Amino acid sequence: MDRPPLLAIAGPVPQGRAMTRSPARSIEDGGGYAPDGPYSFARLALSLLISTLVGAGMWAIIVVMPEAQRDFGVDRSAASLPYTLMMCTLAFSTIALGRMTDRRGIVLPLAISGSSLGLGFVLAGYAPNLIVFSAAHVLIGVGAGTGFGPMMADISHWFVKRRGVAVVVVASGNYLAGTIWPLLMSLAMPLIGWRATYVGIGLIIAATVLPLALAMRRRPSAAVFDEAEAATAAARADVGITPRMLLVLLVLAGFSCCVAMSMPQVHLVAYCGDLGYGVAHGAEMLSLMMALGIISRIGSGFVADAIGGSATLMIGSFMQGVALTLYLYFDGLTSLFVVSGIFGLFQGGIVPMYAVICRELLPPRQAGAAIGLVVSATIFGMAFGGYFSGVIFDLTSSYRMAFLNGVLWNALNFAIVAWLFWRRQRRARVGQLLAA
Incomplete structure (x- = not known):
């Protein structure tokens, strides 16, 4: 039985590169290890x-x-x-x-x-x-x-x-x-x-x-990188922007999403203490958030394999914004447990999607550098967001404006990822019409 092809090319294969046999089979014949094996x-x-x-x-x-x-x-x-x-x-x-x-x-x-x-x-x-x-x-x-x-x-x-x-x-x-x-x-x-x-x-x-x-x-093997290079080049052509500009947008998106994400993760325990529920309940909410984050992180991978990393990230960004907005309207003990669980389910798969998108759209031989840069932006976003939320609390004596700040940063993230998704879809449809 033939194994699956090495890559699902996101566009027509350029002339002269058509293959007569499975790339994965060629790799194994050469003593290598085919992907997904x-x-x-x-x-x-x-x-x-x-x-x-x-x-x-x-x-x-x-x-x-x-x-x-x-x-x-x-x-x-x-x-x-x-x-x-x-x-x-x-x-x-x-x-x-x-x-x-x-x-x-x-x-x-x-x-x-x-x-x-x-x-x-x-x-x-x-x-x-x-x-x-x-x-x-x-x-x-x-x-x-x-x-x-x-x-x-x-x-x-x-x-x-x-x-x-x-x-x-x-x-x-x-x-x-x-x-x-x-x-x-x-x-x-x-x-x-x-x-x-x-x-x-x-x-x-x-x-x-x-x-x-x-x-x-x-x-x-070199064959794996060659096929991946062809796939990412075709997918990047659908977006229609340079690798450098794409990386800049992903860095900005990663930073902004984690500024938003940091507010509940960093300040939830203190928020519960301020509301009079005690830090123990806040720690329980944080544990619930992390546990459900594992579930959403794994689930997002299956979704990404079905619809792509860009679409999955856009959905996750939108839902994280919804969860952050819920914090503005519900501050009862039970409701905070529910909202924190919802937030965990929505945010867990966001950061890994940047790695998936980097592999979908950027040169594979630069994957480590690109993913490292975007992930570092998310780390700086968490650090800045956690600190800035504390500054807002010191100025207002309330976390309400801090949650609103998170919603606004999340809106910036959603605007970037939605634009990238829309641009790729629009250019792909134009290409299909021209090919027809």
């Missing part, structure tokens, strides 16, 4: 495991922050500095390690991640003061940079029919890390303290990620 799914499972391990770098500081604050005798703003440094470093390392993935494959970035995370966590565990503790989180930020953008870029080369699902599965490693690592740390810290827990995390990551990286040595 057994090796691809095995690599997907391994990528999810590695992403979950590396994702510890993003969540550990949130768990130990109160203990570290007491240990170092500093105030809350000073204790937040390691998190800020980690996130900023993470954003830049995602770009740098994404470029490295394009040139050398994923093994070296993973080796850097395993080493940086191992050293960073151990150094933080033995830190005598906040300065050393903060510097250690720069290393942790470097190490965490491989776990999201570069890993999504790598797995995208091994799937065509199920690329959307593959990308969101790897992206879910971040959410799984946010579920598993804080739980394990909350169990370990009362027994051995936060310092020993940090050292243990570093040793576990170094001992697992470094050898697992060796299992990721294989790289897609």
Whole structure:
């Protein structure tokens, strides 16, 4: 039985490039691994495991922050500095390690991640003061940079029919890390303290990620990249803008959507405390949001494989705007649980769709750099949105204007992605009429 074709070309195949046999069959005949095959799914499972391990770098500081604050005798703003440094470093390392993935494959970035995370966590565990503790989180930020953008870029080369699902599965490693690592740390810290827990995390990551990286040595064949290049060129022609301009628009869209997304994620616990419901209820709402976010993240992959990344992102952006608007009108305890659950269902699949769109429309040999840049924009959007929402609250003594600010940023995101979708659809229809 013939295997599925390597790529579903988004437009007519240029003359002289017509193929007489399945590209996937040609790849396997040459000793390579065809996309969507057994090796691809095995690599997907391994990528999810590695992403979950590396994702510890993003969540550990949130768990130990109160203990570290007491240990170092500093105030809350000073204790937040390691998190800020980690996130900023993470954003830049995602770009740098994404470029490295394009040139050398994923093994070296993973080796850097395993080493940086191992050293960073151990150094933080033995830190005598906040300065050393903060510097250690720069290393942790470097190490965490491989776990999201570069890993999504790598797995995208091994799937065509199920690329959307593959990308969101790897992206879910971040959410799984946010579920598993804080739980394990909350169990370990009362027994051995936060310092020993940090050292243990570093040793576990170094001992697992470094050898697992060796299992990721294989790289897609030249035929895979050639066929992907033809597909993205045809799809990009339907949009009718240059790769650089498309990347600029995706960066702006990613930044704006995550400014909007940050308001509930960063301030929901404090919002519940201000309403008199207690921070415990706020933490429960946040957990519900994250859990349903995993479901929506996986579901968005199936939707993207059916209708495309652009359409899926447009739907997700619109629904996130609806959920943010609901926060303006409902502030009862039960209604906040419902709205937070709805928000989780709507927002979980948005960020991975930028990776899917990059692979649909941009040159595949630059996937790591492009996805890394867009993902970094989303990280900066989360950081700016969380801070700016706090500024708005300080000025107004209310989160109502902060939620409205999120709605407006979401409207900008929706305008960009809707325009890209409309332009591609319109040009594709014109092309079909001319061909007829």
